[in-house]
Amino acid sequence: MFFQEPALQYEVTVEEPDPHFAKLLQQAIGGQEGEMRVALQYMFQAWAVPEQHTEYRNLLMETAAEELGHIEMLASAVTKNLRGSSKSMRDEVQETTETAEAMTAQGPRQFLSSGQSAMPVDSNGVPFTGNYIVASGNLAGDLYANVMAESTGRTLATRLWEYTDDPGMKDMLSYLIARDTMHQNQWLQALETLDDPVPVPASFPQKEENQEYNYTFMSTRREEQPDPEMPWTQGDSPDGKGQFSYAAQQPGDGEVVAPDPDEMTHDEPNAGGD
Amino acid sequence: MFFQEPALQYEVTVEEPDPHFAKLLQQAIGGQEGEMRVALQYMFQAWAVPEQHTEYRNLLMETAAEELGHIEMLASAVTKNLRGSSKSMRDEVQETTETAEAMTAQGPRQFLSSGQSAMPVDSNGVPFTGNYIVASGNLAGDLYANVMAESTGRTLATRLWEYTDDPGMKDMLSYLIARDTMHQNQWLQALETLDDPVPVPASFPQKEENQEYNYTFMSTRREEQPDPEMPWTQGDSPDGKGQFSYAAQQPGDGEVVAPDPDEMTHDEPNAGGD
Amino acid sequence: MFFQEPALQYEVTVEEPDPHFAKLLQQAIGGQEGEMRVALQYMFQAWAVPEQHTEYRNLLMETAAEELGHIEMLASAVTKNLRGSSKSMRDEVQETTETAEAMTAQGPRQFLSSGQSAMPVDSNGVPFTGNYIVASGNLAGDLYANVMAESTGRTLATRLWEYTDDPGMKDMLSYLIARDTMHQNQWLQALETLDDPVPVPASFPQKEENQEYNYTFMSTRREEQPDPEMPWTQGDSPDGKGQFSYAAQQPGDGEVVAPDPDEMTHDEPNAGGD
Amino acid sequence: MFFQEPALQYEVTVEEPDPHFAKLLQQAIGGQEGEMRVALQYMFQAWAVPEQHTEYRNLLMETAAEELGHIEMLASAVTKNLRGSSKSMRDEVQETTETAEAMTAQGPRQFLSSGQSAMPVDSNGVPFTGNYIVASGNLAGDLYANVMAESTGRTLATRLWEYTDDPGMKDMLSYLIARDTMHQNQWLQALETLDDPVPVPASFPQKEENQEYNYTFMSTRREEQPDPEMPWTQGDSPDGKGQFSYAAQQPGDGEVVAPDPDEMTHDEPNAGGD
Amino acid sequence: MFFQEPALQYEVTVEEPDPHFAKLLQQAIGGQEGEMRVALQYMFQAWAVPEQHTEYRNLLMETAAEELGHIEMLASAVTKNLRGSSKSMRDEVQETTETAEAMTAQGPRQFLSSGQSAMPVDSNGVPFTGNYIVASGNLAGDLYANVMAESTGRTLATRLWEYTDDPGMKDMLSYLIARDTMHQNQWLQALETLDDPVPVPASFPQKEENQEYNYTFMSTRREEQPDPEMPWTQGDSPDGKGQFSYAAQQPGDGEVVAPDPDEMTHDEPNAGGD
């Protein structure tokens, strides 16, 4: 169950409104690396966690609600970058060709579709999609998904930080970067509390997987190469359950055979009708 | 540059063709956890790796080509499950209502659109999308994305293994599960060869992130709760750069203010025309 | 800013787990008429509302948070319909062909991708998309979008209510239908508090629109028809600003002319090379 | 059944070709608020209308065919803005960096994919999708969807009108704005001819909905607030069937419980293999 | 400009309503091979045709309007297959588990979202998308796209014809198959009226393309193979402008080098902060 309060989680100020930056900020709202993704991902993961793991469900829900607040902060930042400009957009449009170019270089839907406010889309105007969300039902897999999500999210935030000179925007991003640091750490820590989670899913009986190829680095080079002696071709595997080895060749055992399709499919190209 | 050979990487046999299973296998081809995702993800990641990290580019490309062969194996499995049936589909269709139900329960496009063969879609017929691919340009982030991809991929493969009784299909899946074990391990190993990669991106100067909130677990519970004393509210953080702490409250510093939109947007609802 | 509490907004019980119904419930989570749509739609609308309309922003945010709780209730309902079955899925799968059909008739990703839990997709497994969200920046237009969203949402809920016999599910849906009744009424009421909002946007000067065609019903019938004397071909218009009239013909004034493309486009089909 | 004539419904002229405006016009063709949406929406709605409501089916089809003509007008406008430029694009490209910027700021696919003509995409190049179409089978719900569609469509058209200075384009938009005025009015009028349509669907027996929460405004504020005494917390509801009331709290009755998943799902994270 | 008439282009009758077939018919409405695709494709192609080719624009528009009528016929067929059943759906739902399975095997949104009518989606419920439409601005390329569209469309129609036993449906499909025969022939004929259109685009000066590789079949086999002496490795090319030859190898000239990214991207994985 959710509640809200008319306050932003952290202060959002914009000194010099910059509609170009408003376009870039959309990536952090509705993009692949954005806050809509993590907020919803943590919720759906939480709702799958059974009773004996309540502490993980709580951890996920605590963070999901925080991320909802980040969407709100970024939406506020977008609106302030789009609207705050002192002079009328009408003047601007009518002045020069260069301005016209500038306006279409911005996200045109931030003017046309939303009346200068934030949208559930990325920096190219591509709509947010449930495809970004990973919630596999397997907690270890989900935690790795979360480490990844916070890694790409923090990388995005640092790139936005590099792009802008506005002190207000830099401060907001500095807060979001810090939260991503925390979240990366908390998901890694949660992984450490799991007992032997790799390879995911750990509950699959190892004897049922093919024993010849489960710790073998398989080269796909056209010409056979000698073992390059890398950490992933020899030595112990990180899961502690095998020894890396090297195969210069793919097995290549399978014959390529496609059975004939049923005649109802009319796949046959060249047999003319009656 | 790529080459091919008319052989499957590993044998694919189907004893008892099962069009229902053909539908489920599509998830492993064009789905969020499927082989098209990883093959293309590793390629795009590889193409971003600069010269000083050639060993990682090679690692990524070696694996990408292997995954292309997995798509091929699964496509072969789909065709064999759809086509191998001894009696004519025409008879089947015309026999009973139950069969009609069965046919629509299968992926109807595997008959209607592809003439009983594999498609670049998931088990619901939703087309493969570039949205599934994570290639951030940051190697550490990408490697976490790969661990995640192989984790959810292996989880999918084990669920398919549980579903089928066909010895040929179980053997193929046992091979694919083994390869996912290897790939999870190789990406984890590659992460270990990086020097201090967390928090991703590690090159962002830590002093520029907000120092008050970067190791603080922030509760979003409606009523303030005492520190639950979990591994993510106290103790050292996994990145070795901070100490977890606990905040019972979100900062809540920000005022919710949206500036007035430009009048050109016609956002104003109730000011009638002249 | 958002908060959460580990309780469901309203009780969710399932007497007889029904994985088929779990598939249908997905429509109310991630579908065009679902709760993800309204929760996010109300948020994005709220974030665009300027200071002088705070009461509408509050109204939108109050409801957005309630809708988040509805997603949670439905996710719980999905999990209980998928998981609660007393006998092992393994037995079921291995028993009969009919069961196999049943399993693929269900949403296969609810087993394959999410381990028997809810997903951000609709009843066909099509992922949620930001395309469903309408947030135009114009409050009157947004309120009509909300009336529509609650109308199609309530219609969906009544169809689900008709489909199921489970008393727990019927009770949950009875609650959600009631909330949709309230929300339809509150958005209609909010529209009534606006001063003269139609035609949306009301701030566009009426004299700038074409005065010949703004209250004329234009027939597109192949053969000209006499005025059918319907409420939309004669009498006062609902906006109180015009009189309906009838035109048996489209104006048809425009000449169809496409200028020649630039030769750089190579649109010219039949001019051979050098 | 449909017919066509080689004439535009209304004259389309462009004095000063502006490829930037061509990009913006795409929103009115293939965007969420565009003409493809309404043309197809009205068709699909019409095809669902049963015999006793023929007058509504006719109303919908009459308008659908008109909207097809609007797509055609806008496509003509796009082509004229892209192609009419007097000097060769080749010169332009090779002149300056600024032009290069301008060309990529425009929709690059209007050059690359369509050879300077209109496309079934929005102003960001995002393809038109059936997701935009609402056709619920319930006439009242569909009519509200149409009021909304014409509201957001007219808002878009006024924003395009504000953006351009070209007299031809302003005239075309003035016509389209007028048609949207008419269409908003006709759908509102059609709603008024229905007998008691709210709450949609009106045929659901009111006694089957939860009687405690169907006219109650439910606050989701973190801290309980007194009744704000708004038109939606007290007084008669617009459907004439209830009295608004105020609840400072969500019910919060439900226990959060996810049953254990089947072991076939391998959701269990930390139980190692054999 | 478009017109309509309340009649179907060709009679549509259903003797035995079959909701399963209704689901399959959706592929011919909103699917990759469906009528929405061709109707819109022909329109957008027509709108790009410049003055000197009016006969092709007319040809395209004549056919576009016919295809709109095919969507209408198929929508009518869907409604009749979904709704015509004599006994109440309510009884059916409540009877048996098998019926429940059947209902979810059908397209659930045809009940849940559209109230038993046609939708702008394919047979899996995936929404129609502008991605299906090919309109390149180059007439020859567009005509090949049309041959392809009618080929896959006719293949789909024959598969639907094979599936159903209903005489009404078989008759409707027999008509649609005939129209696809005509349309394939008309596009092929139109191609023949073009002067030397291959390779598309024919206006690109042949001397500007690489002269070494424009008629060479390039083998990608891992091991070099001798010329297989196929019609595409030797002899005249169909465009009459070259002679096929065979290369046992890809050129392989290019060095794989990715320049270093800018440090602002934070691509560097392992350089820790200050």
Next chain:
Amino acid sequence: MFFQEPALQYEVTVEEPDPHFAKLLQQAIGGQEGEMRVALQYMFQAWAVPEQHTEYRNLLMETAAEELGHIEMLASAVTKNLRGSSKSMRDEVQETTETAEAMTAQGPRQFLSSGQSAMPVDSNGVPFTGNYIVASGNLAGDLYANVMAESTGRTLATRLWEYTDDPGMKDMLSYLIARDTMHQNQWLQALETLDDPVPVPASFPQKEENQEYNYTFMSTRREEQPDPEMPWTQGDSPDGKGQFSYAAQQPGDGEVVAPDPDEMTHDEPNAGGD
């Protein structure tokens, strides 16, 4: 089975890095006319080809692997256009407003999401989708799809060639244009080796299609027109199986009737509850 080698199929050099061109090149990677489409299309087509047509399967697979190498070349070209710039992006960003405009005019995700490297998206940032892929199971239909794909692909490449002045880029494109010439020719040649493939699918018995309308050009003009005496209204049809004729009218035989929906759908708008 696939193999790779660390070399580009053909040299890729960039003299003057141009991030704007990098954006345009994305169309040739992940766009509707791009190399991801053809590489995957040829694979899926190949996997459907049964034993008796091995030569076509080989032809398809040979070319698929070549196209993978084209994606790689283009990805290299993107990286070199984005990264090669001598001066720091940081300086550039901070210099002028014009640069800010330029950066947002480029694909912002090429900086924000990928750290200056190629992405699986088109020139507008719209992600690659399996919707672009045509693999019908019918070889003749597939070959026409391939002619079309290479036609639109070559058209795209010539437009990119026209746009750029960079000698390295022009040389790379000249190679890709040459390969498209070859591929168009090889698919046309393969079509010629088929025995009587039109109309596709040729195996459907011609007597089962409606004999009245299979070679008739059907006018949809509002007013009846006399036979325009075009090559598609009279004379022999290209498939050699009929004679074109002309119909000034659509048949118009069908009555528009939608049966009543089941009351469970609550389609009835105005029948209030109890």
